[in-house]
Amino acid sequence: MKLASSFPFVLAAAVSLTLTACGGDSPGSSASPSSTPSVIATPADSTPTETPTETGPVKRTKTELTKALLNLKDLPSGFSTETDGHTLAFSAPTSKCKTLVKHLNADEAQDSKASANSSFTAGQEGPYLDFRLDSMNTSKAVGKLLTSYREAVASCKKVTLRFNGQGSTSMDVVELQAPEFGDTPFAFKLTGVSGPKKGLEFATAVSGIGDVALTVAILAGQPGELDSATEAAVEKARIVLEKPAG
Numbered sequence: 001m002k003l004a005s006s007f008p009f010v011l012a013a014a015v016s017l018t019l020t021a022c023g024g025d026s027p028g029s030s031a032s033p034s035s036t037p038s039v040i041a042t043p044a045d046s047t048p049t050e051t052p053t054e055t056g057p058v059k060r061t062k063t064e065l066t067k068a069l070l071n072l073k074d075l076p077s078g079f080s081t082e083t084d085g086h087t088l089a090f091s092a093p094t095s096k097c098k099t100l101v102k103h104l105n106a107d108e109a110q111d112s113k114a115s116a117n118s119s120f121t122a123g124q125e126g127p128y129l130d131f132r133l134d135s136m137n138t139s140k141a142v143g144k145l146l147t148s149y150r151e152a153v154a155s156c157k158k159v160t161l162r163f164n165g166q167g168s169t170s171m172d173v174v175e176l177q178a179p180e181f182g183d184t185p186f187a188f189k190l191t192g193v194s195g196p197k198k199g200l201e202f203a204t205a206v207s208g209i210g211d212v213a214l215t216v217a218i219l220a221g222q223p224g225e226l227d228s229a230t231e232a233a234v235e236k237a238r239i240v241l242e243k244p245a246g
Contacts, residue, residue: 058211060135060241065116065212068240069131070233075120082119082128088219089162097156099148100173104159109134109145109213129225131233132215139183142208146186149206150175153188161190161197169195171202179230182207182214187226205230209237 072081090104108115112134119130136142153175161169171190178185185207192200203226204217214237216230 057137060114062114062116065114065133065135068133068237069116069118070236071118079120082121090159092159097159100152100156101159103149103152111141113137128219129229130217133237134213136211136213138211139208142213145213146184146206149186163197166196169197179205179227181231181234182209184208209241212241
């Protein structure tokens with residue numbers, strides 16, 4: 001996910017990303033109107049997937065990962081693919097935040113073997129959302145990446161954001177209750193506490209899908225959107241990535 005030089009997002013306020021099956025009942029989500037279109041339909045009797053057993057290195061291609069991402073056809077009408085992006089860069093006043101800043105500014109996950117992202121927008125005003133899949137070859141490597149995120153957030157209390165050349169905004173860092181989708185999910189939020197973007201919220205969820213890491217990020221989102229967007233992304237990725245060969 002291009003979090004620094006070009007972070008593209010989707011306008012999620014226009015419609016709810018809540019899936020048909022969950023009906024907005026994910027932890028922390030808000031109810032959505034029954035007429036609101038869904039991103040991806042999920043079977044009503046679906047059950048959580050257990051953390052997979054390691055089966056050895058799996059090689060993925062950018063093409064395969066791209067097919068596993070949500071695309072424009074998966075979204076309600078009114079959306080378009082983001083092409084311009086937003087200049088978004090992070091820094092920190094302390095070395096304790098070095099790892100988190102590195103994750104936030106990276107175009108792909110550390111040790112990623114292949115990466116793909118999809119981004120959409122319905123206008124110039126937020127909220128915006130971005131999906132990214134990184135092939136890590138093994139579920140163990142995905143677990144290592146998620147542990148790195150957890151440790152980075154636990155040790156970092158504040159970062160600085162520079163957004164579209166509008167000066168610096170100080171942002172608090174807090175862990176969130178992670179959306180319960182994917183393997184060993186983790187989530188955190190940055191909130192502007194001073195500067196030109198005071199009050200701005202930036203939420204991120206990371207989780208595993210076997211040997212692939214999923215990252216979902218929302219800028220200026222609403223309650224429940226991170227959960228529903230993550231569920232949609234996980235369901236689509238599982239369908240594509242876990243499909244038997246042939």
